[in-house]
Amino acid sequence: MSTQHSNGEQAPLLRRGPTANKEQPPVHRSVRAIIYGVLTVIFVVGLIVVSVFWEEVGGIVGEFPKDPEQAARRLLKIAPIIDGHIDLPLVAREEYANNASWLDLEKEVNGHVDIPRLKKGQVGGFFWSAYVACPTDEATFELALTSQQIKTAIGRGRIASLLGIEGGHQLGNSIAVLRQLYLLGVRYVTLTHVCHNAFADSNGVQPGIIPRWNGLSSLGVSLIHEMNRIGMLVDLSHTSDETARQALKLTQAPVIWSHSSSRAVHDVPRNVPDDILAMIGTDAPGKVDAVVMVNFNPPFVANPGNATVQTVADHIDHIAEIAGKNHVGLGSDYDGIAETPKGLEDVSKYPALIAELFRRGWTRFELAGLTGRNLLRVMDGAERVAQELQDLGTEPSYDIYDKRKDVGTRIDL
Numbered sequence: 001m002s003t004q005h006s007n008g009e010q011a012p013l014l015r016r017g018p019t020a021n022k023e024q025p026p027v028h029r030s031v032r033a034i035i036y037g038v039l040t041v042i043f044v045v046g047l048i049v050v051s052v053f054w055e056e057v058g059g060i061v062g063e064f065p066k067d068p069e070q071a072a073r074r075l076l077k078i079a080p081i082i083d084g085h086i087d088l089p090l091v092a093r094e095e096y097a098n099n100a101s102w103l104d105l106e107k108e109v110n111g112h113v114d115i116p117r118l119k120k121g122q123v124g125g126f127f128w129s130a131y132v133a134c135p136t137d138e139a140t141f142e143l144a145l146t147s148q149q150i151k152t153a154i155g156r157g158r159i160a161s162l163l164g165i166e167g168g169h170q171l172g173n174s175i176a177v178l179r180q181l182y183l184l185g186v187r188y189v190t191l192t193h194v195c196h197n198a199f200a201d202s203n204g205v206q207p208g209i210i211p212r213w214n215g216l217s218s219l220g221v222s223l224i225h226e227m228n229r230i231g232m233l234v235d236l237s238h239t240s241d242e243t244a245r246q247a248l249k250l251t252q253a254p255v256i257w258s259h260s261s262s263r264a265v266h267d268v269p270r271n272v273p274d275d276i277l278a279m280i281g282t283d284a285p286g287k288v289d290a291v292v293m294v295n296f297n298p299p300f301v302a303n304p305g306n307a308t309v310q311t312v313a314d315h316i317d318h319i320a321e322i323a324g325k326n327h328v329g330l331g332s333d334y335d336g337i338a339e340t341p342k343g344l345e346d347v348s349k350y351p352a353l354i355a356e357l358f359r360r361g362w363t364r365f366e367l368a369g370l371t372g373r374n375l376l377r378v379m380d381g382a383e384r385v386a387q388e389l390q391d392l393g394t395e396p397s398y399d400i401y402d403k404r405k406d407v408g409t410r411i412d413l
């Protein structure tokens with residue numbers, strides 16, 4: 001409505017105003033003023049509501065075509081389909097090798113769904129269903145994320161499958177990546193591979209590697225706290241001796257050597273020296289629960305040509321002698337080594353090693369520890385420590401590697 005018109009409507013009211021004042025007591029005047037005020041507010045609010053929602057309701061009200069086909073088109077134009085379940089990802093997986101370039105949705109796709117047909121069908125949205133077939137009873141492998149899940153998988157006759165990351169360099173210098181890897185199911189991180197990284201020094205390949213941090217960097221200290229807090233096992237294989245000593249002093253949770261043997265038995269940097277083995281245990285204050293999982297790689301086991309079931313057993317015996325039989329396990333490095341010991345050529349040969357240790361007087365209980373229960377105890381321990389730290393409200397570590405260029409320094413605004 002025009003301003004002029006509204007003035008014209010209001011003018012008589014204003015002119016009659018004084019007369020009305022004489023006829024009516026003041027209380028009536030104020031009641032009227034309130035009613036007019038409320039009506040005005042309702043009118044204005046109504047205008048706003050209608051203008052906001054007109055777009056949506058506008059198409060639905062009014063005349064619709066009599067022909068149902070045309071009516072459907074008209075309806076979908078204003079109320080397009082939102083489908084709850086479309087298995088397009090399955091088609092990508094089964095018909096197009098999961099290759100997003102090959103599955104060209106602009107063209108005609110093998111199946112029910114592509115962009116031309118989505119437009120033709122007036123689809124406004126849909127859930128892309130992520131699906132793979134239910135596991136059958138014949139499944140061999142089963143993902144395990146906890147010590148309990150390992151036991152459950154084994155109880156079902158499956159092979160429990162766990163994930164470990166070998167080398168802190170794979171965290172890209174970022175403690176945040178550690179948390180992401182945990183969420184993806186990773187349950188140990190080897191602090192270093194053969195190179196130093198932002199967190200810790202490696203023991204390299206040959207003796208005499210020059211240290212960079214003399215053990216852990218300050219970021220490495222934060223990393224271990226964070227690993228303890230989230231329940232990621234600290235793996236000390238490949239680390240420098242000083243890294244291992246510092247990590248053992250620092251960690252609140254049990255640790256592992258995922259694939260290392262004894263340096264006293266065969267002197268290479270990759271093996272664990274006796275003074276560090278002596279820090280392992282649960283029988284004295286200051287010792288740390290751990291499991292040293294013996295590596296079968298012939299160059300770590302014996303002089304050339306002398307790696308056998310017996311020499312591998314020598315490593316196991318020695319670690320058991322210094323650290324205790326509860327602190328030794330198996331970490332063969334199969335598929336990661338160029339040769340194998342005589343009698344331990346592949347994963348079918350573990351029984352030969354267990355037989356050798358029976359011959360050496362190990363009891364069945366001790367051997368059950370070696371084959372797996374020592375690792376389960378250590379995992380249990382790490383899970384418990386993580387739970388305790390989280391129950392205490394321990395803060396995550398947000399420490400940033402000081403050489404990173406991609407993270408801005410804080411600016412106080």
Ligand SMILES: *[C@@H]1O[C@H](CO)[C@@H](O)[C@H](O)[C@H]1NC(C)=O
Nearest residue numbers: 096097098099100101102103
């Ligand atoms: C994925 O599909 C594209 C397009 O067909 C093809 O060029 C490419 O080689 C495929 N990649 C793989 C890994 O198969």
Ligand SMILES: *[C@@H]1O[C@H](CO)[C@@H](O)[C@H](O)[C@H]1NC(C)=O
Nearest residue numbers: 302303304305306307310311
């Ligand atoms: C290999 O082991 C045998 C038997 O223990 C020993 O006599 C021989 O000296 C060893 N060879 C090397 C190169 O260590």
Ligand SMILES: [Zn+2]
Nearest residue numbers: 166237238259
């Ligand atoms: Zn390795």
